[in-house]
Amino acid sequence: MENLLIxxxxxxxxxxxxxxxxxxxxxxxxxxxxxxxxxxRAGEVTLEQAMQEEFxxxxxxxxxxxxxxxxxxxxRDGFPEMVAWAERRGHRLIVxxxxxxxxxxxxxxxxxxxxxxxxxxxxxxSPEGARLVWADRGAICVECGRxxxxxxxxxxxxxxxLVYVGxxxxxxxxxxxxxxxxxxxxxxxxxxxxxxxxxxxEDFVQVREHLExxxxxxA
Ligand SMILES: [Mg+2]
Ligand SMILES: [Zn+2]
Numbered sequence: 001m002e003n004l005l006i007x008x009x010x011x012x013x014x015x016x017x018x019x020x021x022x023x024x025x026x027x028x029x030x031x032x033x034x035x036x037x038x039x040x041r042a043g044e045v046t047l048e049q050a051m052q053e054e055f056x057x058x059x060x061x062x063x064x065x066x067x068x069x070x071x072x073x074x075x076r077d078g079f080p081e082m083v084a085w086a087e088r089r090g091h092r093l094i095v096x097x098x099x100x101x102x103x104x105x106x107x108x109x110x111x112x113x114x115x116x117x118x119x120x121x122x123x124x125x126s127p128e129g130a131r132l133v134w135a136d137r138g139a140i141c142v143e144c145g146r147x148x149x150x151x152x153x154x155x156x157x158x159x160x161x162l163v164y165v166g167x168x169x170x171x172x173x174x175x176x177x178x179x180x181x182x183x184x185x186x187x188x189x190x191x192x193x194x195x196x197x198x199x200x201x202e203d204f205v206q207v208r209e210h211l212e213x214x215x216x217x218x219a
Contacts, residue, residue, distance in 0.1 A: 001216060002161050003090055007153055007174070009166035010097035010104050010120070012152075012185060016074035018168075019103055020051065026068045028057035040169065046146055047098060047170055051132060053121060058130040065125045066106045075111050078204030083113060085208050094119060094156055096149050098170035119152045143172060147173035161217045165207060179217040182207050 011018040024033055036050045045053070060068075086093045097104055097120035104118050122133040137147035144150075150173050151163065164171065164178035167185040175181045175191065181198040183191055191198045201207050 001089075001211075001214065004086075004092070004162045004163050004211075004217070005157055005160040006086055006093040006165065007096050007178070008093060009171050010095050010118075011099050012167040013171075014076060014079055015107070016076055017072060019069045019073050019107070020054070020099055021061075021163055022069060022072045022190075022211070023058055023065055023103070024054045026072075027060040027064070028054060032057060039179050048134065048147070051098075055130040055132055058125065059127050060125055060130075061127060062102060062125045065103060069103055069107055070110050073107060076203055078206075078208060080111065080113060081215055082204040082208045083116065085212075092117075092158075092160065096120070096156075096174065098149065111170065119156060143176070144173040150177055153177060163211065163217070165201070170188065180214075182210070 008014060011020060021033055032054055036045065036053060039045050040047060040050045045075060079210045085091055087153045093116065095104060095108070095116055095118045097099055097118065099120055100123040101118055104120055105114065108114050108116055108118070119135070121135045124133060137149075138151040140146065141148040141150050149170060153174050162178045162180070163180045164175045165182040166175055166187045167183065168187055171183075171187045172190055174189060175198075176196065177184065181191065182201045183198040188198060188200055199210055
């Protein structure tokens with residue numbers, strides 16, 4: 001198989017549970033995400049606005065955030081083995097997240113995967129309230145009207161075939177640029193509704209086995 005760029009979402013993809021939800025539920029206003037999510041799905045607020053609204057209520061030190069994430073997030077089965085497999089085969093695996101670098105890197109380091117490249121936003125946590133630091137995603141995406149992961153993908157691509165692995169709203173637009181998409185949860189429902197092809201997955205053993213049995217992504 002040709003060399004691949006395996007673009008992998010973090011929350012709800014590498015992790016079993018979304019770390020943003022965990023942090024807000026633990027340190028922010030309980031139930032706030034459930035209240036915001038329908039407005040997000042309906043397109044009444046952007047993902048960035050929803051996140052800003054949520055994290056304004058989060059009061060915790062960086063260590064407190066790290067501890068609860070490590071306790072609650074959970075690593076999806078087969079991910080470390082998938083990383084090792086990609087490295088053996090010469091594929092690049094990069095984490096593209098709409099979450100926060102310090103949280104993601106702490107979790108990956110805890111799982112022995114601290115060497116992975118992470119492209120994400122950042123949050124500065126403090127007892128006075130969290131401040132979100134948005135990464136530069138270039139201009140508004142012409143496809144979705146937001147500053148989306150599509151920009152990050154384009155910037156990090158070396159022209160390899162693109163495999164996208166994701167689960168959520170922040171993956172919708174970027175996944176549409178991939179040669180092969182593995183999707184679960186909201187992303188799977190969204191792609192199915194749009195009549196777009198994807199491979200369903202619930203763990204990374206399935207992802208690796210599918211890639212191993214695929215001679216070429218070229219249609
Ligand atoms: Mg996700
Ligand atoms: Zn977009």
